[in-house]
Amino acid sequence: MPARPLRRDAELNRARILTAARELFVERGNDVGVEEIARRAGVGMGTLYRRFPNKDALVEAILRSTVDDIRELAVTVAATEPAASALHCFVVRVLAADPCHGAFLAQRLWSGHTAERMIAEVVPPVAAMLAGAQRAGTVRSDVVLADLLVLMRSLRLVVDLTERVAPGSWRRSLEIILAGFRPDSRGEQLPVPAAAYTALAGTGETSPSVC
Numbered sequence: 001m002p003a004r005p006l007r008r009d010a011e012l013n014r015a016r017i018l019t020a021a022r023e024l025f026v027e028r029g030n031d032v033g034v035e036e037i038a039r040r041a042g043v044g045m046g047t048l049y050r051r052f053p054n055k056d057a058l059v060e061a062i063l064r065s066t067v068d069d070i071r072e073l074a075v076t077v078a079a080t081e082p083a084a085s086a087l088h089c090f091v092v093r094v095l096a097a098d099p100c101h102g103a104f105l106a107q108r109l110w111s112g113h114t115a116e117r118m119i120a121e122v123v124p125p126v127a128a129m130l131a132g133a134q135r136a137g138t139v140r141s142d143v144v145l146a147d148l149l150v151l152m153r154s155l156r157l158v159v160d161l162t163e164r165v166a167p168g169s170w171r172r173s174l175e176i177i178l179a180g181f182r183p184d185s186r187g188e189q190l191p192v193p194a195a196a197y198t199a200l201a202g203t204g205e206t207s208p209s210v211c
Contacts, residue, residue, distance in 0.1 A: 014051045016041040018065065021058050034058070063114045067122065070094055074125040083132035087139065088178055090129060091152060095174065110153075119202055123149075127201075140183045142190045145201040151177050 020040035024032040034055055038048045052058040077090040110118060123145070130148060133139040155170050155177070162169040 010051070013041070013043050013047050016043060017048055017051060017058070018062060022062055025059075025062070030059075060114070064117070067114060067117045069097075070118075071121045071125070073097070074122055074129070078125050078129050078132075082136075083129075084136035084138045085133075087126075087129040087133045087148075090126065091148075091178070092171075092174065095152075095155070095170065123201065137183060139181045140190075143181050144193055144198055146193065146198045147181075149201055150197075 017037065021032075021037045024037055024040055034048060035045065037058070038045050041048070052061065073094055074090055077086050077093065081089045126148070127145050130139060130143070130145055134141050134143070152174075155173055158170045158173045
């Protein structure tokens with residue numbers, strides 16, 4: 001039997017809790033207690049526990065919502081942007097749209113059930129945008145999907161190093177990375193990727209962090 005839809009007030013409380021939890025995780029890290037989340041959301045502990053029986057359930061709900069947002073963005077960009085620029089547009093927008101820096105930087109997105117959804121629902125449209133950019137001649141033909149995923153997620157280190165002292169500096173590093181994807185006028189080929197490396201496009205890694 002399908003779950004009954006939540007009443008309007010219950011829906012609003014759930015949204016407030018998720019918003020408060022996401023804000024506090026970004027501001028203070030994952031050690032924030034559920035009591036503080038409830039205070040930020042303006043709800044009682046009983047209301048929080050009716051929606052989310054424990055903190056892990058709350059984290060999983062945030063991650064599921066994040067995957068939904070990223071998938072919707074990928075599908076929208078792929079459908080509305082020219083093939084030559086869609087990949088660049090998607091990567092910039094997905095990193096700029098979320099304080100956790102979304103798809104490629106949030107480590108826990110790539111573990112457990114969330115990783116399965118990322119691989120099944122987000123990776124395919126991203127792979128299609130990569131192929132479209134290669135056909136359009138804006139990305140070199142020897143770039144593979146694992147290159148994109150690995151290099152985008154490496155920006156997490158840039159964010160960790162710079163965000164407190166120079167917010168937004170990750171954009172410069174992103175553009176340097178994407179410039180390396182453009183066709184090389186000298187015709188030099190990249191080393192052939194190992195099978196284990198290309199498999200990174202379809203595997204996750206375990207991490208306790210949300211962002």
